[in-house]
Amino acid sequence: MxxxxxxxxxxxxxxxxxxxxxxxxxxxxxxxxxxxxxxxxxxxxxxxxxxxxxxxxxxxxxxxxxxxxxxxxxxxxxxxxxGFEAILEIDETPKFVVGLVEEMTEHPDSDHLHITKTNIGSETLQIVCGAPNIAQNQLVVVARVGAMMPNGEVIWPGKLRGVESDGMICSARELHLPNAPKKRGILVLPAGKFHQGQPFSID
Structure with missing residues (x-):
């Protein structure tokens, strides 16, 4: 990375x-x-x-x-x-990709968090999400581990209330997209225009 x-x-x-x-x-x-x-x-x-x-x-x-x-x-x-070791390797894997929420369960230690299995084409990630509009079978934007958000935050492997989470399902506001709604909620993509595994550009 x-x-x-x-x-x-x-x-x-x-x-x-x-x-x-x-x-x-x-x-x-x-x-x-x-x-x-x-x-x-x-x-x-x-x-x-x-x-x-x-x-x-x-x-x-x-x-x-x-x-x-x-x-x-x-x-x-x-x-x-x-006099240091030359260990840098370029990383060209897209860090923002379209994912399909294949499974969703309630978090055992939270009344608002959900544990998702989100397929990004090359792999299925376990991502904990607290958005009120998250649902099964949605196409969403996933910030993979190693992504840098527009505000400078870097996505690392983590845990939310004791449950591992490898990435983040993003809202339009977190992606700094134009005309992003102010209310809480992830960005849900139209199925006809996007498909899982597709890179998502935020530039």
Missing amino acids: LIASYNKAQIGDILIVMLHEDAPSQTVEKKDSIVEISDSSNGTKLGYNFLGVGEKLGLTEAGQVKLSNEQVNLLNGMLQKA
Whole structure:
């Protein structure tokens, strides 16, 4: 997994690369213009901060950065030159996809959460959803693990009230779609226009 973001106006000329979610205890090591963040308990590399690379990578806009193979190779070269391991791999799997809610059950420890089995074409995900309009056989937009939402939130594997949830079923408002309704509820897609497994563009 590789998630990259850049916002020069807010934090300066720094490319943030995330590989795993944060750990309770972290080790930070800086070499040259690169900061490596690791899980102190097991050494897992959580991510990197690349300082002063905006011009070199041609970064101009703020937000998530879809890195090309060429850009990833350049970053790996920088890691090696600084004395770090070159472990970055491009991730081209679509993170926002159309899913079909195949099953839905009540959460055992909540009066409003539901446990869904949502088929996204390549696999079926267990996703806990609290939207009041969630129902079986709906086509919905799924933010997979590794997705960055328009507000900057990253979707990681998690648990809701003790039940594992691998992704998020999204509302139009969470996707920052034009004319999104203000009331709570997920976005339900028309069956004739969309099909499960289809990438969903939020750009």
